[in-house]
Amino acid sequence: MSELEIDAVVFDVLGTLVDEPAGIRAGIRELDPSLDDPRVEQLLSLWQQHIDREQRRILDGVRPYLTSDVLDLEAARLVADAADAAGVADPAAVAALALSGRRLPPWPDTVAGLARLADRLPLIGLSNASRTALLGLNAHAGLRWHQALSAEDARTYKPDPAVYQLAVTGSGRPPERLLMVAAHAWDLRAAQGLGLRTAYVARPVGDPPTSSDGFDLHADDLAGLADQLDHA
Structure with missing residues (x-):
């Protein structure tokens, strides 16, 4: 060189x-404190896979450009649905989880x-x-x-x-x-x-x-x- x-x-x-994983992991725990560590890791992986997949689809021209805020909210909804815990369907809880990507x-x-x-x-x-x-x-x-x-x-x-x-x-x-x-x-x-x-x-x-x-x-x-x- x-x-x-x-x-x-x-x-x-x-x-x-x-x-980044630590911040999102913390958001998942706030969403549902009853989740054990393996389940938290599964949900974290679900989040990461969604972001990676959708960014790739945007890069490939399959999907129009969307900001990371939109993709984070989509990921948060997926995680909340998969967590299947009481109260996680609350839009405010999902929005709070989406913002974990900023913390x-x-x-x-x-x-x-x-x-x-x-x-x-x-x-x-x-x-x-x-x-x-x-x-x-x-x-x-x-x-x-x-x-x-x-x-x-x-x-x-x-x-x-x-x-x-x-x-x-x-x-x-x-x-x-x-x-x-x-x-x-x-x-x-x-x-x-x-x-x-x-x-x-x-x-x-x-x-x-x-x-x-x-x-x-x-x-x-x-x-x-x-x-x-x-x-x-």
Whole structure:
């Protein structure tokens, strides 16, 4: 790889900086506290499968674009129906569950890591979350940005190149001067396709690289990433 010359760092948010499954899991428990752990995990999987499937259908042109807010509400209804517990059919309870996607805890290193990096480089959040959801989860998790961009502005979802182009356009920098940071190899591959430099950060809920991936940096956490950038 050529030497890294970076003007701004672009961060994936869901899974990379916040623990998305933990937040949704907490919402499911609030919906029905009587659920045992295996059942909660089943319902969490139902939620995740719905989001993944519907985003793919939108990317494939099978379904018109809908914001993450709409998909979260659909997922919440599916979970509430599957939970089959007293009171979960209440629309207010379903709406509250849908909003659990905005109440996601940051990983232990996230806040301090962002603060350290923000002292050196502009930071851009780039998320599949809607503009409204991104505002809520940024505030809840205490994420520090210089700019936060939602895939809603491109009316599509990552890994569509149009989403990564938002960061290129918003930063006013050529793609090779941007570093895309994510815990998902698929996310980094798509950014790489548009010419961005890439950094994989390991997370328990991420998508690890394969032997064929050639990302510029690999780090165990944001502190490790900052250390590498200090020496790049």
